[in-house]
Amino acid sequence: MTDPTATFARAFAACPLVAVLRGLTPGESEVVGDALVEAGFTILEVPLNSPDPYDSIARLARRYGDKALVGAGTVLTVSQVAQVKAAGGELVVSPNVDTAVIAATVAAGMVSLPGYFTPSEGFAALAAGAHGLKLFPAEGASPAFLKAQRAVLPKETKVLAVGGITPELMAEWRAVGADGFGLGSNLYRAGKPAAEVAADAARFVAAVRAL
Numbered sequence: 001m002t003d004p005t006a007t008f009a010r011a012f013a014a015c016p017l018v019a020v021l022r023g024l025t026p027g028e029s030e031v032v033g034d035a036l037v038e039a040g041f042t043i044l045e046v047p048l049n050s051p052d053p054y055d056s057i058a059r060l061a062r063r064y065g066d067k068a069l070v071g072a073g074t075v076l077t078v079s080q081v082a083q084v085k086a087a088g089g090e091l092v093v094s095p096n097v098d099t100a101v102i103a104a105t106v107a108a109g110m111v112s113l114p115g116y117f118t119p120s121e122g123f124a125a126l127a128a129g130a131h132g133l134k135l136f137p138a139e140g141a142s143p144a145f146l147k148a149q150r151a152v153l154p155k156e157t158k159v160l161a162v163g164g165i166t167p168e169l170m171a172e173w174r175a176v177g178a179d180g181f182g183l184g185s186n187l188y189r190a191g192k193p194a195a196e197v198a199a200d201a202a203r204f205v206a207a208v209r210a211l
Contacts, residue, residue: 002090002109004090004106004109004110004111004112004131005131007069007090007111008069008091008111008131008132008158010042011042011043011068011069012042012043012132012158012179012180014040014042015040015041015042015043015205015208016158016160016179016180016181016208017041017043017180017181017182017183017204017205017208018043018044018045018093018113018134018160018162018180018181018182018183019036019041019043019044019045019183019187019188019201020045020047020073020162020182020183020184020187020188021044021045021046021047021050021056021188022047022049022050022073022074022184022185022188022189022190023050023051023188023189023190023191024046024050024051024053024056024188024190025050025051025052025056025190026051026052026055026056026059028194029046029055029056029059029060030059030060030063031194032188032194032197033059033060033063033064033068034194035194035195035197035198035201036197036198036201037064037067037068038198039198039201039202039204039205040201040205041068041201041205042067042068042069043068043069043091044060044064044068044069044070044071045071045072045073045091045093045182046060046070046071046072046073047072047073047074048072048073048074048075048076048080049074053072054072054083054084054086054087055087057070057071057072057084057087057088057089058087058088061087061088061089061090062088065088069090069091069111070088070089070090070091071084071089071090071091071092071093071110071111072084072087072089072091072092072093073093073094073095074093074094074095075092075093075094075101075105076094076095076096076098076101077101078100078101078104080101081101081104081105081108081110082104082108084110085108085110089110090110090111091110091111091113092105092110092111092112092113093113093114093115093134093182094113094114094115095115095136096114096115097114097115097116097121097122097124097125097128098114099124099125099127099128101114102114102125102128102129102130103128103129105129106128106129111131111132112125112128112129112130112131112132113130113131113132113133113134113160114130114133114134115133115134115135115136115162116133116134116135116136117135117136117140117141119149119152119153122149122153122157123153126154126157131158132157132158132159132160132179133153133157133158133159133160134159134160134161134162134182135149135159135160135161135162135178136162136163136182137162137163137164138161138162138163138164138165138173139163139164140163143172143173143175143176143178144176146159146161146173146176146177146178147176147177149177150176150177158179158180159177159178159179159180160178160179160180160181160182161173161178161180161181161182162181162182162184163182163184164186165181165182165183165186166186167203167204167206167207168207170207170208170211171211174211180208181204181208183204186200187200187201187204188200
């Protein structure tokens with residue numbers, strides 16, 4: 001079994017951005033995936049409320065398994081964790097802190113990135129084995145909110161700001177302790193042409209590398 005901690009560390013060090021591909025269809029998964037991977041993305045998430053998400057995850061995992069960490073978002077149950085694993089996914093992202101989901105993810109040898117909002121949720125997620133935390137929804141918080149939390153969260157914990165992030169906002173969030181970012185509709189939305197995804201992906205990668 002691969003070491004999920006090492007897998008996450010490698011992908012995150014290469015590019016601390018998660019592409020949240022909500023609405024992706026299997027038929028466009030590879031062309032959109034190509035646009036993102038060629039731009040430098042190394043973490044790809046297909047939310048489970050997308051059309052045929054396990055098919056898209058399987059296609060992405062087969063195509064980029066040696067180049068990117070591929071998995072699912074909006075994972076809410078232990079049974080979904082098993083389905084992500086069966087599809088070839090190595091990443092489980094949730095919008096919430098469900099310790100059973102986190103524990104099942106860790107037991108399956110996959111990377112766990114749950115969404116949290118309060119210090120209590122953050123510490124509960126870490127105690128259950130989460131490899132990192134996503135502050136979600138970031139647009140409902142503020143950089144000052146995260147700064148206060150970083151004073152108590154373990155310094156080694158990777159925290160991603162997720163929700164409403166643009167290239168222009170990254171520096172403000174990084175200054176207060178955001179290690180990375182999850183990117184949704186500002187990067188990809190259902191039906192967005194791959195060429196536009198590629199252009200926006202390049203902007204995000206350039207912005208995070210400039211920090």
